[in-house]
Amino acid sequence: MHTEPPKPRRRMAPQDRRRQIVAGAVSYFAETGLSGNTRDLSQRLGVTQSLIFKHFPTKAALHEAVYEQVFLSRIEPHWPALLRDRRLPLIARMGQFYTEYTRAIFTYEWMRIFMFSGLEGAELNRRYLGHLQQVILSPMLEELNAAIAPAEATPEDIWRLHGSIIYIGIRRFVYQTPVPEDEVPAVLDSVAHFLGRWPGLV
Template identity: 55%
Template sequence: MDGVVRPGRRLEPQARRDQILAGAVAYFAEVGLGGTTRDLAQRIGITQALLYRYFASKAELVEAVFERVFLDRLSPHWNAEIADRSRPLEERLRHFYRQYAAAIFTYEWMRIFMWAGLAGEALNQRYLSRVGDSLLAQLRDEIAAAGPYGAPDMEAMWALHGSIVYLGIRRFIYQLPTPDDVSPVIDESVDRFLAGIRRPQAG
C-alpha cells in the first residue's frame, strides 16, 4: 500500500487509518521526521484536517509509525527460539540474525532509524533498549551457558549486533553493493564472533 488516497474512494475508518499510516511511513522514510503533516497530507491526497481526525497530533502519528516500522517487526517467537537448547548454540545465533536481518533490511526501517537518530528522537533509544534488554541479554546468557565460550559482556554483544545491522546501512543508506543473500555473511559474522570468545582447551 503506497498511502496515496485515490479520488472518489470511500474507506472504512480502519482502512483509512492504515492508508494514512502507510503514507506516513513512506513520507518520513524519504524526508525524515522533520517533515510536516501539511506536506504529508498533500502528498497522500487528503486534507490536513482529515489526517488529524485519525491522529490527534504529529507526535501521535510518529508513535504509530514507530510501532508499525520497528515494534511490529520484533517476532514474539524469537525469545523461545533463542532459549531452545535442543538446538546447538551456533545454529540458534545464525537463525536469529538471519530472521532479524530479514525483518529490518528494508528502505523504510533503515532510513527512519537513521533520520530519528540524527534528529535526536527518543525512538531509537527506546527501540535499542528493548532489543538490548529482551534479545541481546538473552543471547549473552545462552552463550555463557553453552560451555565452550567465555561470557561476553554487553559491549561485545552490541558489536556483533552492529556488524549485522551495518550490512543494511551499506545497502539502504550508503547505497553500496551488498550480497543479494546476506545469510552467508551473517553466518560468518556469528562464527567469527564465537571463535573470538571460545575458551582455550586445557592442556
C-alpha cells in the same frame, strides 16, 4: 477557462483510512526523516491535514503509529524462546535469529527511519534499542555466557556483533553501496566469526 471540478475524495472505513495514513507516513518519513511535516504528507496522500489529525491528534501520535508499524511489529514473539532453546547449538540459534531478523528489517523504510530518528535524537530510536536489548540481546548474552563459562562476555560484545550485522543493511539502504544480493551468508559469517572467539562454539 474551463477547469475540471475536483474529484470527490473516496470514502474509506476509518480503520482503512488509518492504515493508509500510516503506510504513507512510513514511506514519507523514510525519505524526509521524522521532521517531515504533515502538510506535505497530506498532499502526497491526497487528503487534508485535518483528516490526518482526525486519526492522529498530534504528530507525536503519528510517529507512535509509525514506530509500531516499522519497529515493534517486526519483532517476532518466538525469537526469545529460539535464543534460549538449548537443544540447538548456540551458533544455530544465533544464526537462525539473525537470518530472520535481517530479513525483517533490511528494508528501505526500516533502515532510513532508524538512521533518521537516531540523527534527529528522536525518542523512538532509544525506545526501540532499549526494547531490543531487553527481549533479544540480554537473553542472547545470557546464553552466550552459559556456553562459555567460566569466561564471560559483556553487553558491549553483543552490541558489537549486532552493529556489524546491521551495518550490512546500512550499506545497502543508506550509503547505497554494493552488497551481496543475498546477505544471509555474510550474516552467518559474522555470527561464526564472533563465536569463534570462544573455543568449542563453532
